[in-house]
Amino acid sequence: MIAPLIQLALLFGGLSLLAFGGGTAVIPDMQRAAVDIHHWTTAPEFLAFFAISRAAPGPGSLIVVLIGQKVAGVPGAVVALLAMFGPSCLLAYGAAQLWHRAASAAWRQHVERALAPIAIGLTFASGIALIRGTEHDWRAYAVTAAATLLLAFTEVSPLLLLGAGAAVLLLAG
């Protein structure tokens, strides 16, 4: 009972610190460990977990609680959650402190100006990476394109569009 919890903690604790650029960065590593090394889930189960954690509200990295739950029930889910988010949250807090201390520094404004276009580029990059990470067929592309235009240029409710997206694929499939 304890051994799988330790394995979960070690795996996700390590991945937490490797996830440069966000949680999706470590999905391939996570899949290899959960499916091939520890045999916690089958490959189709892992894919379903991925889809659930992506479609559900909240961070996509919550996929770890599904793996933890499969391995060791609720204790497994809790350990997975703490291991995946604890280390990176501590680092983020440290970064926030450093940033706060530089509040009055002149260089901070330049850093902010320099980071802005990079951050915007990364929003596009994550959208592109998500498209390439899933098997996007032409229907999904059409839905993504329509959603992008509507959300960028109108005040339509995103929740409504999410429902519409599900409906369109169900009817078109």
Place this chain on the structure above:
Amino acid sequence: MAPPASLPATSTPPPRASLPALFRGFLAIGLSSFGGGLAAWIRREVVERRGWLDDRQFLTGYALSQLVPGATNVNLAVLIGAQLRGVPGVLAALAGLMLVPTALILVVGALYLRAQAAPGWAWIGTALTGMGAVAIGLNLATGVRLARRSLRGAMPALVMLATAIGVGVLRIPLFEVLVVIFPLSLGLSLWQGARQGSRQGSHQ
């Protein structure tokens, strides 16, 4: 009544966010952010609806949250919570963001594992794909909105494009992209600042 003289005149302090308001704000984000694209929902709530941060502060937090390893949007919640209210703010934001989605995902996961064997459940996968496709659109639309508001000039646009292509299309590791792009972008900002300064220009 006059503000205390020690306040710097140039910077407007953000509206004070109470801990319950932080919790509720991130609870709303956690509840409404179906399908990922969480940063977009965070910006909607924190910048557009509550006005705790302006776009530049948000973008800085967003970029910082990408530099730190870990789930970007969770890091962003930590950064915003810390900036607004310190450690209690961090805990309030994290709790608001994670509690309900975690519980929901555990229930759905348990149901999925039980229903997995039963036939006739493929439509759930299709519906999830459709929602995912819209969620990606939400990400891209946020990029469009931010670019229209915050990008001024051709050089920052090039920096943005290079980042998007390098990370998204060419799949170069983020760290390597940043090592090249960030010094470039910083140099650009310093150079433009110097040029504007010598022209007596006063940017905000």
